[in-house]
Amino acid sequence: xxxxIAGNIGSGKTTLTGLLSKHYGWExxxxxxxxxxxxxxxxxxxxxxxxxxxIYFLNERFGxxxxxxxxxxxxxxxxxxxxxxxxxxxxxxxxxxxxMRDYKTYRSLFDKMTGFIQSPDLLIYLRASVPTLVRQxxxxxxxxxxxxxxxxxxxxxxxxEKWISQYISGNILIINVDEIQFExxxxxxxxxxxxxDAQIHGLF
Numbered sequence: 001x002x003x004x005i006a007g008n009i010g011s012g013k014t015t016l017t018g019l020l021s022k023h024y025g026w027e028x029x030x031x032x033x034x035x036x037x038x039x040x041x042x043x044x045x046x047x048x049x050x051x052x053x054x055i056y057f058l059n060e061r062f063g064x065x066x067x068x069x070x071x072x073x074x075x076x077x078x079x080x081x082x083x084x085x086x087x088x089x090x091x092x093x094x095x096x097x098x099x100m101r102d103y104k105t106y107r108s109l110f111d112k113m114t115g116f117i118q119s120p121d122l123l124i125y126l127r128a129s130v131p132t133l134v135r136q137x138x139x140x141x142x143x144x145x146x147x148x149x150x151x152x153x154x155x156x157x158x159x160x161e162k163w164i165s166q167y168i169s170g171n172i173l174i175i176n177v178d179e180i181q182f183e184x185x186x187x188x189x190x191x192x193x194x195x196x197d198a199q200i201h202g203l204f
Contacts, residue, residue: 001121001122002074002121003200004076004077004079004120004122005017005076005123006080006160007079007126007128008128008160009137009156010136010137011177012182013126014031017030019183020196021076024076027073027075028076029067029077029078031078036057037056039053050089050097050102051106054106057088058081058084058109058110061080062081062113065081069117069118077120081110082169083163086159086163087159088156090103119169123167124174125160125173125175127161127174129178132178133153171199173196
C-alpha cells in the first residue's frame with residue numbers, strides 16, 4: 001500500500017505522515033527540506049534559483065518513488081512528484097520566476113520520468129486556507145520559510161484546487177485542515193484514520 005499526502009506549504013503533510021506511519025506501522029518517506037541545498041538561495045532570489053530547486057525536487061522525488069516500489073513495503077509518503085510539476089514549477093513559470101526555456105526543459109523531464117512510475121494507491125489532499133497555512137508555518141519556525149508571501153501561498157492554493165479537481169490517477173481523500181486538528185485532537189485523528197480505512201478497504 002502506497003499512501004501519498006499532498007498539500008500546500010504548512011498544510012500538515014509531515015505531521016500526518018508521521019501519525020499515520022505510527023498508527024499503521026508503515027514506513028514513512030519524508031520530504032527532505034532541511035537537506036535541500038537550494039532552498040535558502042531560492043527564497044532569497046526565486047527567479048535565479050527556481051529551475052535548480054525544481055530539478056532537485058524532481059530528482060529526489062523520482063528516486064523516492066523508485067525506492068518505495070522496489071521495497072514492496074507499505075509506505076506513507078510526504079508530498080508527491082505531481083505537485084512539483086503541476087503546482088510549484090507551473091506557478092513559478094506563471095509568476096515570471098522561471099523562463100519558458102527552463103519550464104519546457106523541466107516539463108519534458110517530468111513527463112519522461114512519470115512514464116516509469118505508478119501513482120499512489122491513495123492520495124490524501126490536505127486542503128487549508130492561507131490563514132491556516134500561515135499559522136502553521138509560523139508555528140514550526142523554519143528560517144527559510146519566514147519570507148513566504150501571502151499571495152504566493154494563495155496562488156499555490158488555486159493551483160492545488162485545479163489539480164485536485166482534475167486528478168484521475170487513483171483514489172483520493174480530501175481533508176479540510178481548517179476544520180480538523182489531527183495533531184492536537186485524538187478524535188480528529190481517529191476520524192481521519194476511519195476515512196482512510198474506508199478508502200483502502202473499499203468501503204466507499
